[in-house]
Amino acid sequence: MTPLEHKRMSTSPPHTLSPADLPALAAAGLRTPTYERQGLQPGVVHLGLGAFHRAHQALVFDQLLAGGDTRWGVFGVAMRSTQLADALAAQKGLYAVQVASRDGLAWQVPGALLQTAVAAREAQQVIDAVAAPATRWLTLTVTEKGYGSELAKLLVSGLAKRQAAGLPGLTVASCDNLSHNGRQLQALCEATAQALSPALADWITTCCTFPDSMVDRIVPAATPERLAAAAQALGVHDACALGTEGFWEWVIERRFVDAGDAAVLASAGVTVVDDVRPFEEAKLRMLNGSHSLMACMGAVAGLPTIAHCIAQPAIRTLVHGLMTHEVAPHLSRSDWADYRDALLRRFANPELKHSVHQIATDSSKKIPQRWPPSVQGQMQAGQPFERLAFSAAAWMRYCLAEDEQGQPYAMSDPMSGELQALAREHAGNTEATVRALGTLVSVWGEELPLNAAWLARVSQHLGRIGQHGMLAAAAQVDV
Ligand code: CS2
Numbered sequence: 001m002t003p004l005e006h007k008r009m010s011t012s013p014p015h016t017l018s019p020a021d022l023p024a025l026a027a028a029g030l031r032t033p034t035y036e037r038q039g040l041q042p043g044v045v046h047l048g049l050g051a052f053h054r055a056h057q058a059l060v061f062d063q064l065l066a067g068g069d070t071r072w073g074v075f076g077v078a079m080r081s082t083q084l085a086d087a088l089a090a091q092k093g094l095y096a097v098q099v100a101s102r103d104g105l106a107w108q109v110p111g112a113l114l115q116t117a118v119a120a121r122e123a124q125q126v127i128d129a130v131a132a133p134a135t136r137w138l139t140l141t142v143t144e145k146g147y148g149s150e151l152a153k154l155l156v157s158g159l160a161k162r163q164a165a166g167l168p169g170l171t172v173a174s175c176d177n178l179s180h181n182g183r184q185l186q187a188l189c190e191a192t193a194q195a196l197s198p199a200l201a202d203w204i205t206t207c208c209t210f211p212d213s214m215v216d217r218i219v220p221a222a223t224p225e226r227l228a229a230a231a232q233a234l235g236v237h238d239a240c241a242l243g244t245e246g247f248w249e250w251v252i253e254r255r256f257v258d259a260g261d262a263a264v265l266a267s268a269g270v271t272v273v274d275d276v277r278p279f280e281e282a283k284l285r286m287l288n289g290s291h292s293l294m295a296c297m298g299a300v301a302g303l304p305t306i307a308h309c310i311a312q313p314a315i316r317t318l319v320h321g322l323m324t325h326e327v328a329p330h331l332s333r334s335d336w337a338d339y340r341d342a343l344l345r346r347f348a349n350p351e352l353k354h355s356v357h358q359i360a361t362d363s364s365k366k367i368p369q370r371w372p373p374s375v376q377g378q379m380q381a382g383q384p385f386e387r388l389a390f391s392a393a394a395w396m397r398y399c400l401a402e403d404e405q406g407q408p409y410a411m412s413d414p415m416s417g418e419l420q421a422l423a424r425e426h427a428g429n430t431e432a433t434v435r436a437l438g439t440l441v442s443v444w445g446e447e448l449p450l451n452a453a454w455l456a457r458v459s460q461h462l463g464r465i466g467q468h469g470m471l472a473a474a475a476q477v478d479v
Pocket of ligand 1: 218219291292360366
């Protein structure tokens with residue numbers, strides 16, 4: 001009997017994952033922390049404890065810790081979710097990640113997460129962690145809608161405390177899917193600090209760095225099935241288990257308070273570059289842009305996951321065409337064809353079960369960096385933008401919050417009330433719907449709402465979606 005089988009037989013009901021389980025898990029062949037976690041001081045404060053960070057950067061930091069560099073332990077901050085932070089704290093920061101790669105499925109238990117707190121509940125603890133002498137980095141995955149005054153206040157309070165204590169500045173790395181994420185965060189922090197004290201704003205500008213970053217790994221939110229699979233594989237209950245794909249990428253701008261960090265990160269597989277833009281644009285417009293299109297289509301057509309969507313010939317052809325003809329021509333990443341083909345394979349990964357409704361969440365905040373830059377590129381080049389117009393129409397149909405079988409679904413979006421009201425008010429009248437939803441400057445920018453040719457193309461696709469259904473309308477996109 002293997003140690004795990006023994007454990008499964010002898011513990012009923014299973015207890016919750018704890019450090020005491022690590023030797024048995026290691027003996028069963030799982031990758032577990034080989035380093036001493038007790039007594040490590042966090043060197044990184046991370047804001048946003050959602051699935052993505054825990055299956056991406058946390059694994060990079062775990063690898064660095066495993067290599068003997070003790071500076072990469074994480075103080076993890078959930079912005080609001082007390083449930084998640086408390087569940088992680090109860091497991092002493094441990095959780096299992098199931099990686100679905102071409103070689104099959106493998107579980108691992110990273111150990112980089114050392115402490116947790118909730119910003120909404122324990123703001124002072126977070127400020128103290130930012131101002132702790134051992135802290136060198138601050139990383140963020142707070143989602144597109146997280147970049148507001150609440151975040152800025154928290155960060156600036158922590159940085160002010162560091163400045164007052166005479167401590168060195170921090171490398172502050174935004175890892176959200178925004179264009180120029182580092183620059184955006186820097187501008188937000190500096191503006192907030194300026195209002196408090198010009199000297200603090202100066203200190204932030206001179207002593208902290210805000211590298212731009214492109215991060216990539218598909219990490220769906222955990223489902224009850226994944227948690228059950230974790231319990232089965234580990235022989236213990238893990239409330240925080242996750243699943244992800246084998247692929248991961250982190251490209252970061254060479255702008256560190258400690259220049260030596262470039263080589264350290266590179267040793268763990270991170271790509272350090274002088275200009276993140278080519279990577280960021282390709283990722284946001286090819287991967288995330290296709291994701292948002294499939295999410296809206298899938299939600300309306302009743303296809304629950306991205307793998308279900310990409311298995312539909314009409315969707316696959318549309319997404320392939322979108323990337324090839326309407327997105328790639330405006331990218332400076334020259335290997336885009338390989339990148340596209342790799343994405344199509346990643347979308348088809350059957351193990352991920354990436355919910356379309358999860359990706360459709362906050363679409364009004366995601367669309368601006370995912371679709372309009374490509375529309376504008378096509379317009380400037382005098383090229384057609386049919387697939388992008390279809391994407392816009394698919395989102396407008398999605399805003400009705402009812403699928404083609406008549407099933408209502410919840411729309412999770414900061415603008416959901418307004419969007420749903422507009423979609424419903426004009427339902428059945430495509431021109432009026434497009435006039436209402438296609439002219440929102442916060443979604444489409446300043447120019448597209450004024451472009452009659454664009455709005456006309458969106459209207460035509462929306463009309464076809466209403467008349468023939470989402471998949472049939474997709475098959476009619478001809479260019
Ligand atoms: C997705 C991303 O939910 C979404 O909006 O497009 O989370 C996507 O899975 C990641 O950016 C992949 O790196």
